[in-house]
Amino acid sequence: MSTLIPCIIAGGAGTRLWPVSREAMPKPFMRLPDGESLLQKTFRRATGLRDVGQLLTVTNREVFFRTLDDYRQLNKGGVELDFILEPFGRNTAPAIAAAALHVAQRYGEDAQLLVLPADHLIKDIEAFAKAVDNARQLADEGWLVTFGIVPTKAETGFGYIEKGPALSSEAYEVARFVEKPDAATAQQYLDGGLHLWNGGMFCMRVDSVLREFKAYAPDVLAAVSHCLEHSQVFQGKQEIHLELDSTTFALAPDISIDYALMERSKKVAVVPCNLGWSDIGSWEAVRELSPADANGNQCNGENVLHDVHNCYIDSPKRLVGGVGLNDLIIIDTPDALLIADAKRSQDVKYIAQTLKRQGHDAYRLHRTVTRPWGTYTVLEEGRRFKIKRIVVKPQGTLSLQMHHHRSEHWIVVSGMARVTNGDDEFLLDTNESTFIKPGKTHRLVNPGVVDLVMIEVQSGEYLGEDDIVRFTDIYGRVPVDASKN
Incomplete structure (x- = not known):
């Protein structure tokens, strides 16, 4: 069988899960x-499949280092990243077009691409592995193969x-893709047994998907091919990354794979599966992951509740008091509070x-912001x-940098800092400090083995x-990056 490359x-921003997302x-x-x-659960799921030695990830360059941090905590087997x-x-x-072209160049057109969304939850890993084999x-x-989730509700x-005609006992041709239905239609789909939830996962040979792009979405393929010609590849210590050129990538049509290919192609198959799947698409879906107490409440964090029923309260850092509440979702973060009707x-x-x-x-x-060097x-x-x-x-x-309009006073709380302040370079120990005037070049380095x-x-x-x-930056960020450090 061909080489499998999970992708x-x-x-997306996960707007329905604000203020955490x-x-x-x-x-x-x-x-x-x-x-x-x-993301870590998706990594485990992908790298736990048979004969996987490489993992491809398509993501925004702004979260590249955070993604690496999540992966490195789990990548004990040395999977190539x-x-x-x-941009x-x-x-x-x-x-997906960029992934297919990239995999074709690196691993050959007979490689198989297994496309997995990073933000879905699958509880039955054994059933997932069996569905992938099918x-x-x-x-x-x-065939371009999609995974259809057997629905459990309307x-x-x-x-x-x-589902169309059967291809085997485990798979069917796809008759059609259907948009989100109204409640009555969804109930008909559930009762009829012919319809599956679209989980947004795909398995396909690279040559097959490129063939279908040429036939049904040549504008997408041409734009992405042009972009790759103007993009750069960087080799890191434990990974390779291809950084797409922003000017040419902006010319690519903004279109989903369903609209571009799956609804048009005549070679689409579906594997029905029961995976314990959830897209974790709302706070109602998140609350289902935790058991409820005797009053139907699911709470994370310290709370004092009186006559409160069927509420989801997530406040890990602040005490919540509640009186006479029912069917509410309360999400507390350091800089934003969400209160919502659970039904909405x-x-x-x-x-x-x-x-x-x-x-x-x-x-x-968030109030806490992740950077490649820390937070x-x-x-x-x-x-x-x-x-x-x-x-x-x-x-x-941190990068060697300068500010026009502000001064900075640094005080070391714990650890050791190596500081560049203008022409001077020196070490700062715990409880020591330095003052940086506007216009002075400066840099902060942690030379130690514990957090600074x-x-x-x-x-x-x-x-x-x-x-x-x-001026200089070891993480390859552009000089005009409008983010801190």
């Missing part, structure tokens, strides 16, 4: 009750796949969309000042994160 597609820390990085992220980094999202058809056999016969939030959890996306239109930081960032947390800010807690990983290095924790006090007329001139 994790990590895109945000553009710069989207849904795949959400921690589930067992402590693992959805291969990345395609998008921005253009939907799944360009992402799909691989069909893929080697030239769900109006998913697209459906209608799908509508949380309207909050996120409004914040995006307003240009509000709560759409894009920073805004503790407090006001007119002319901002206070941050900075954590630098062992051997982490610092407090940074910024002062000046303008404290925006775009007041940065970056």
Whole structure:
């Protein structure tokens, strides 16, 4: 059988799971009750399949280092990590076209591409592996194979796949793809037994999918091929990543793989499966992962409740008191609080969309922001000042940089810092500090083997994160990056 290359597609902002899921820390990085992220669970699922030695991931370049962090915690077997980094999202058809062209060049056109969304949950790993084996056999016969989830309820939030003639006892031709139905139609689908939930997973040989792109979406294939010709490949210590050129990638049509290929191709098959699958698409789906107490409540964090029933309360860092509540979802984060009717959890996306239109930081960032060298947390800010807690990983290095409008005072809380301040370079130990004037080049390095924790006090007329001139950076970030450090 052909070489199998799992391809994790990590895109989208997960707006229905705001305020935990945000553009710069989207849904795949959400921690589930067992402590693992959805991305990590997808990694385990993909690399646990037979004969997998390489893993391809298509994701936004802004979350590349966070993705590496999640993978490295699990990659004890030394699976080769291969990345395609998008400058921005253009939907799944360009992402899969880029993956197919990249795999064809690196592994050959007879390789099989197993496309997996990064933010879905599958509980039955054995059933998943069996479904993949069935799909691989069909893929080697030239079929584009999708995985149809056997429905357990009349769900109006998913697209459906209608089964056609049987290809085997385990698979069918696809008669058609169906958009999200109304409640009555969804019930007919459930009762009729011909329809499956569209799980957005695919298995296909590279030569087959490229053939179908040429036939049904040549504009997508041409645009992505042109983009790859202008893109650069970088070799890291444990991974390879292809960084897509932003100018040419912007020319690719913004279209899903379903619209571009699957609804048009005559060679699409479906493998029905019971996987314990969930797309974790709303807070109602998240709450189903935790057992309820005697009052039907599911709570994470300290709380005092009186006459509260059927509520989901997630507040890991702050005490919640509740009186006389019923059927509510309450999600508390350091900078945003969500209170929603549990029956309308799908509508949380309207909050996120409004914040995006307003240009509000709560759409894009958490108070704690991940960077390749570690994290920073805004503790407090006001007119002319901002206070941050900075954590630098062992051997982490901030860029050599300069600010026009602000000064910075660094105080080491724990660990050791190597500091460049103008022409001087020196070590700072715990409880020591340094002051950096506006216009002075500076750099912060953690030379130790434990985290470096610092407090940074910024002062000046303008404290925006775009007041940065970056000179050198070991992580390959562009000098005009408008993010902190």
